[in-house]
Amino acid sequence: MNKRRNILPGFGLSLGYTLLYLSLIVLIPLSAAFIKTTELSWQEFWTVVTAPRVVASYKLTFGASLIGALLNAVFGLLTAWILVRYTFPGKKIVDALVDLPFALPTAVAGIALTAVYATNGWIGSLLEPLGIKVAFTPLGVIVALTFIGLPFVVRTVQPVLEDLESETEEAAASLGANRWQTFYKIILPAVWPALLTGFALAFARAIGEYGSVIFIAGNMPMVSEITPLIIITKLEQYDYAGATAVAVVMLVISFALLLLINALQWWTNHRLTASK
Amino acid sequence: MSQVTTIATSQYTRYNTKVTKNRAISEPAWIRWTLISIALLFLSLFLFIPLIAVFTEGLRKGFETYFAAITEPDALSSIKLTLIAAAIALPLNLVFGVAAAWSIAKFEFKGKSILITLIDLPFAVSPVIAGLIYVLIFGLQGWFGEWLMEHDMKVVFAIPGIVLATIFVTFPFIARELIPLMQAQGKEEEEAGLVLGASGWQIFWRITIPNIKWGLLYGVILTNARAMGEFGAVSVVSGHIRGLTNTMPLHVEILYNEYNYAAAFAVASLLAFLALITLALKSYVEWQTANNALKNERGHQ
Numbered sequence: 001m002n003k004r005r006n007i008l009p010g011f012g013l014s015l016g017y018t019l020l021y022l023s024l025i026v027l028i029p030l031s032a033a034f035i036k037t038t039e040l041s042w043q044e045f046w047t048v049v050t051a052p053r054v055v056a057s058y059k060l061t062f063g064a065s066l067i068g069a070l071l072n073a074v075f076g077l078l079t080a081w082i083l084v085r086y087t088f089p090g091k092k093i094v095d096a097l098v099d100l101p102f103a104l105p106t107a108v109a110g111i112a113l114t115a116v117y118a119t120n121g122w123i124g125s126l127l128e129p130l131g132i133k134v135a136f137t138p139l140g141v142i143v144a145l146t147f148i149g150l151p152f153v154v155r156t157v158q159p160v161l162e163d164l165e166s167e168t169e170e171a172a173a174s175l176g177a178n179r180w181q182t183f184y185k186i187i188l189p190a191v192w193p194a195l196l197t198g199f200a201l202a203f204a205r206a207i208g209e210y211g212s213v214i215f216i217a218g219n220m221p222m223v224s225e226i227t228p229l230i231i232i233t234k235l236e237q238y239d240y241a242g243a244t245a246v247a248v249v250m251l252v253i254s255f256a257l258l259l260l261i262n263a264l265q266w267w268t269n270h271r272l273t274a275s276k
Numbered sequence: 277m278s279q280v281t282t283i284a285t286s287q288y289t290r291y292n293t294k295v296t297k298n299r300a301i302s303e304p305a306w307i308r309w310t311l312i313s314i315a316l317l318f319l320s321l322f323l324f325i326p327l328i329a330v331f332t333e334g335l336r337k338g339f340e341t342y343f344a345a346i347t348e349p350d351a352l353s354s355i356k357l358t359l360i361a362a363a364i365a366l367p368l369n370l371v372f373g374v375a376a377a378w379s380i381a382k383f384e385f386k387g388k389s390i391l392i393t394l395i396d397l398p399f400a401v402s403p404v405i406a407g408l409i410y411v412l413i414f415g416l417q418g419w420f421g422e423w424l425m426e427h428d429m430k431v432v433f434a435i436p437g438i439v440l441a442t443i444f445v446t447f448p449f450i451a452r453e454l455i456p457l458m459q460a461q462g463k464e465e466e467e468a469g470l471v472l473g474a475s476g477w478q479i480f481w482r483i484t485i486p487n488i489k490w491g492l493l494y495g496v497i498l499t500n501a502r503a504m505g506e507f508g509a510v511s512v513v514s515g516h517i518r519g520l521t522n523t524m525p526l527h528v529e530i531l532y533n534e535y536n537y538a539a540a541f542a543v544a545s546l547l548a549f550l551a552l553i554t555l556a557l558k559s560y561v562e563w564q565t566a567n568n569a570l571k572n573e574r575g576h577q
Contacts, residue, residue: 026444027394029444041339103550112327228404231512
């Protein structure tokens with residue numbers, strides 16, 4: 001980057017407006033959460049955020065998010081693979097519909113999944129004879145969190161698979177590797193950073209999710225109550241300090257994840273540019 | 277978290293998919309079809325069947341109940357409020373997105389990567405917390421609670437709170453779409469315009485805007501979808517006053533909790549229809565961008 005003077009106008013105005021708007025909408029309101037928790041002593045804060053019901057909600061939220069993100073990593077990679085490598089009827093429509101969880105309001109997703117997975121629903125009625133109950137159990141939480149995280153892995157892995165040079169795979173084949181070896185040793189390492197990024201994005205999105213989960217979860221304390229719902233419950237009881245304390249725990253975890261994802265994306269881009 | 281960025285990168289590479297015919301680096305037909313079947317089964321279980329269910333459940337009691345549900349006064353006022361919230365949030369975030377992209381893409385300054393991360397922040401925040409922070413500031417016990425009450429103004433449990441929460445959750449979409457696009461385009465064209473004597477605003481309207489219009493439209497589509505569908509954040513600040521502070525998703529929740537399933541799914545089907553239009557528009561924009569990229573490539577050869 002040479003240090004010549006930038007002659008374009010509008011730097012002060014655009015950056016000034018960006019910083020003002022960012023502060024008013026995001027930074028100052030978010031800092032309110034941290035300032036509010038200072039009303040509690042450290043002891044009180046700790047009691048609130050480690051109460052058994054709250055801890056049970058962490059376990060459910062993080063556990064279900066993790067399983068959902070893992071499911072999405074496996075099936076998202078598979079979906080990206082068939083969309084990039086194979087042809088089949090209706091492929092363009094399938095490709096467009098993968099983004100549905102981004103576009104469909106979460107409340108609509110929530111009631112739709114509940115209707116389908118309830119014991120009298122289309123899929124739920126098939127699973128019930130097998131002794132599997134999905135709606136109103138922690139399993140339902142996993143289903144909802146898998147739904148909302150679905151596009152992330154597909155959309156991060158897809159461009160990397162498209163950019164992959166066929167020459168390396170041909171070289172591997174000519175050197176006697178079978179398809180599985182080529183996949184495992186050539187393709188998987190190439191898509192690995194993108195797969196991890198997609199996994200982390202799906203995981204982070206799932207942790208904060210509220211709308212699609214509350215309908216299907218049943219929301220029983222200690223069993224199927226997610227952390228965002230705990231915040232809402234405390235708010236409805238006018239326990240603002242308690243709600244904020246739990247929110248701060250979630251915010252800190254989300255920020256850590258955001259930094260991790262930025263690092264992962266840097267790694268992905270670095271890999272992509274280095275290979276060219 | 278840049279879910280938008282990831283889509284943005286894919287929008288340029290899509291539609292260039294080459295299906296390989298080389299047998300050495302492809303799989304036998306039975307493996308291909310097994311993999312396709314497994315993937316489609318997964319997508320059916322989680323996407324297609326629930327989507328179809330929204331429409332069939334909505335129409336279960338016939339067209340008459342369906343139309344009654346979406347034209348009753350509370351439903352209409354929820355549709356109106358949803359449109360108002362989106363109509364205010366969209367232009368505000370649009371102006372911010374263009375300003376942020378202009379300063380970040382066209383200029384060098386210290387702390388730029390920190391600024392980009394900060395713009396991403398709302399993606400990382402749970403919608404419930406997005407609502408909570410505005411309650412802490414504008415609620416009765418909040419920073420401005422007493423002042424607002426003295427002046428007989430309401431933010432939380434009223435329309436301004438709903439608009440603020442909507443702005444927050446859709447905050448990064450347009451900026452995140454435009455920053456990589458404008459960075460890739462560079463600033464030579466704008467500089468040429470300046471040398472030829474154009475004013476700053478002329479450059480902006482005649483060079484920059486035409487160059488970014490598809491990216492801009494893409495961001496607007498995503499912002500609009502999220503603005504109209506937001507549930508968690510809006511739910512915290514709304515107060516659920518029927519006919520006054522209920523948006524469409526909140527109206528769906530109320531009907532559903534009253535066991536009025538047909539009506540709940542009828543209103544939900546409107547939102548699902550909107551989502552399908554969003555996806556169609558998005559595909560169209562992606563197709564346009566890919567086409568333009570192809571044209572440019574040919575033009576340079």
